Amino acid sequence: MAITFTLNGGRQTVDVNPQTPLLWVLRDTLGLTGTKFGCGMALCGACTVHLNGSAVRACITPISSVAGKTVTSIEGLSADTTHPVQQAWMEEDVPQCGYCQSGQLMAAASLLAKTSRPTDADIDEAMRGNICRCGTYTQIRSAIHRAAAIKAGAKA
Template sequence: MAKFTLNGHEQAVDAAPDTPLLWVLRDHLGLTGTKYGCGMALCGACTVHLEGAPVRSCLLPLSAVEGKSITTIEGISADRSHAVQRAWIEIDVPQCGYCQSGQIMSAVALLKSNPSPSDAEIDAALSGNLCRCGTYARIRRAVHRAAELLRDGSGS
């Protein structure tokens, strides 16, 4: 039985220790907001936070999160009130939407460590997140907008 903190709550799960966290979240715990895209940490669709830092959950075995803290898209706010979510809605970033959980998790992590990122810093932080619908230009705008909301103190 593996134990870790998931979105602020203690979580126990009975799965093989080599099971990637992605599938533990999706299939064992029913948190399907985190997506499977490539299984090789190439696309970023499975991005979650491990101790606050973005990681690709598709290659992260359950054994590696024992006792650690994990945050998923379901855990960044209860009501879409996080500044990044609000900016995403304001700019209508998603198209098909499949990659957006991963994009948002990368953006949330970036803004935590860098509240006023430049275009180049946004590019560097999010270039590991693929989007086949091509929402990239809006992602850039939305990250800037989220930074503004956070600076104004109106984000969570």
């Protein structure tokens, strides 16, 4: 079944089983491998993308539910790795193995879009669903605060 949606700013049509999770459409059908598979049950956050601007877990989002909507994956977060969270992540040297970081960045970007200066409690709430086995949590927290400052500075 053909399903059309907006992906990273462009119109995209895929012809797949409508039950197929968005995760596997992105990764296997469209070759956008920046979105990661971690658990398949919305338990780890590695597959986080934006659906109509909000963070969702692509691993439990059937492609049928995406029809007509707007999806942003890590590849579309910015054209040149300049989104404030990406800048902040680089400045804080956050990633270790890096596998969970696409999901962390997408979750953080969604948080900052809604809460311009998140508190530590806001960060706990927004990010506790994103597992990092390398343990970069302290750096993620610092980077989110830094990204908020970058964003505020850009506006000022």
